[in-house]
Amino acid sequence: MAGKKIPVHRELRKHKTMYLMALPTLIYFVVFSYIPMLGVVLAFKRYNYNDGIFHSPWVGFSNFKFLFQSGTLMHITANTILYNLAFLVLGVITQVGTALLLNEIHSKLYRKITQSFMFLPYFISYVVLGVLVYNIFSYDTGLLNNIRGLLGMEKFSAYTDTGIWKYVLVFLEQWKGLGYGVVVYMAAITGISAEYYESARIDGASHWQEIRYISLPLLKPTIIIITLFAVGKIMKGQFELFYQVIGSNGVLFNATDIIDTYVFRSLTQTFDVGLGSAAGFYQSLFGLLFIMAVNGIVKRMNPEYALF
Numbered sequence: 001m002a003g004k005k006i007p008v009h010r011e012l013r014k015h016k017t018m019y020l021m022a023l024p025t026l027i028y029f030v031v032f033s034y035i036p037m038l039g040v041v042l043a044f045k046r047y048n049y050n051d052g053i054f055h056s057p058w059v060g061f062s063n064f065k066f067l068f069q070s071g072t073l074m075h076i077t078a079n080t081i082l083y084n085l086a087f088l089v090l091g092v093i094t095q096v097g098t099a100l101l102l103n104e105i106h107s108k109l110y111r112k113i114t115q116s117f118m119f120l121p122y123f124i125s126y127v128v129l130g131v132l133v134y135n136i137f138s139y140d141t142g143l144l145n146n147i148r149g150l151l152g153m154e155k156f157s158a159y160t161d162t163g164i165w166k167y168v169l170v171f172l173e174q175w176k177g178l179g180y181g182v183v184v185y186m187a188a189i190t191g192i193s194a195e196y197y198e199s200a201r202i203d204g205a206s207h208w209q210e211i212r213y214i215s216l217p218l219l220k221p222t223i224i225i226i227t228l229f230a231v232g233k234i235m236k237g238q239f240e241l242f243y244q245v246i247g248s249n250g251v252l253f254n255a256t257d258i259i260d261t262y263v264f265r266s267l268t269q270t271f272d273v274g275l276g277s278a279a280g281f282y283q284s285l286f287g288l289l290f291i292m293a294v295n296g297i298v299k300r301m302n303p304e305y306a307l308f
Contacts, residue, residue, distance in 0.1 A: 042277035063278035072262070073279065077235075077286070080258040084234045086170045087177075091230075092223060094174055095181030100211055102182065103189050115186070119179030129172065130244030162255035165246070169256065173241060181226075188222040189215060224298065224305040231294045235259065235287035259283045 012019060038053075043063055045056040067073040098118070105111045136143045137158035145155045158164060196214045205213070237258035246256045248265075259279055266276030291307075299306035 039277065040281055042273055043281040044278075045274055047273040047277075059274065063274045064282065067275065067278055067282070073282065075254075076257050076259050076262050076279075079256070080235055080237045080260075080283075083166075083169065083237060083258065084230075086166075087173050087238070088227065088230045088234070090170065090174055091177060091181060092227065094178055096185055096216075096219065096223065098178065099182045099185035099189060100215060102186060103215070104207060115179070115182065118182055121176045121178070122180045124176065126240035126244040129176065129241075130247070133168070133172070133245050159249055160251050162252055165252055165256050169241060169245065172245065173238060176241075184226065185219065185222065188219055192218050221305055225307075228291070228295060228298065228305075228307050232287065232291040234290055235283045237261070239264065 006014075042053060042056075044058060044060060045053075046059045046062075047053070047056045051057075102111055102114060105114070135141070139145060139155060139157050139159065142158075144158070148155060192215065196218075197210055200210050200214060237260045239258075239260035242256055242258055242261050243264065246252050246261075248269075259282075263276045263280050263283075266272050266279065295307050
């Protein structure tokens with residue numbers, strides 16, 4: 001009978017091979033994603049090591065109240081969102097633009113070599129990146145100050161100047177992620193049928209018109225999906241980037257402190273587990289609401305591009 005529901009045990013028996021293949025992934029998410037969610041209770045407690053997670057005294061919303069009243073939460077939230085928006089917007093522009101330019105190169109060998117060189121920074125560890133940045137901006141031995149010295153200029157104390165780091169961090173993120181993004185968009189461009197371009201050339205279309213009226217419209221679904229995934233992580237900063245490049249330099253915290261680095265310091269320096277958990281819970285909740293709102297807007301405008 002059409003529409004009749006199949007019992008669970010029959011469904012499991014019928015597709016047991018597929019369910020067994022999915023089992024390791026299911027176990028992974030249960031162990032590393034769902035069970036740790038029990039730790040959310042720490043956001044509402046004054047944690048101490050003697051009583052443990054479940055026997056530490058409840059303090060209600062005191063941890064959240066302190067974060068809001070101190071102004072810390074609003075500051076690190078603003079930094080996290082603004083940095084991620086800069087990463088997202090500039091990332092889409094540079095990656096799509098570079099992919100379109102590479103697509104115009106007719107030499108396959110030159111295109112592959114160029115893609116390989118652009119992809120190399122993606123594999124560089126953030127630890128190595130932090131060392132490279134230090135060797136450039138170090139006051140005593142940095143490349144920048146050595147060049148300034150040769151030119152007869154005064155040394156520049158980069159690690160006490162908050163003005164430059166928002167540009168440095170955004171540049172480093174774009175430089176490191178450019179190659180990976182270009183590969184994704186190049187794959188999408190490769191999937192576009194050559195018949196579209198051939199028809200456009202017969203009609204006398206220029207290269208710019210081919211990009212404007214064929215490539216960009218057909219790349220739109222890929223751009224929207226990648227943007228939605230990025231929006232879902234808009235409250236999750238690039239911890240490795242900020243921690244390895246800035247470290248524990250309190251002078252720069254006003255311009256570079258994000259939620260992730262604040263939580264890390266709360267757990268490893270001030271040992272205030274309650275405040276760190278409250279900030280982490282706020283980060284997760286805000287991110288969930290944000291992605292649901294953005295997905296709702298996309299679904300209303302064009303349901304085909306929505307994630308759910």
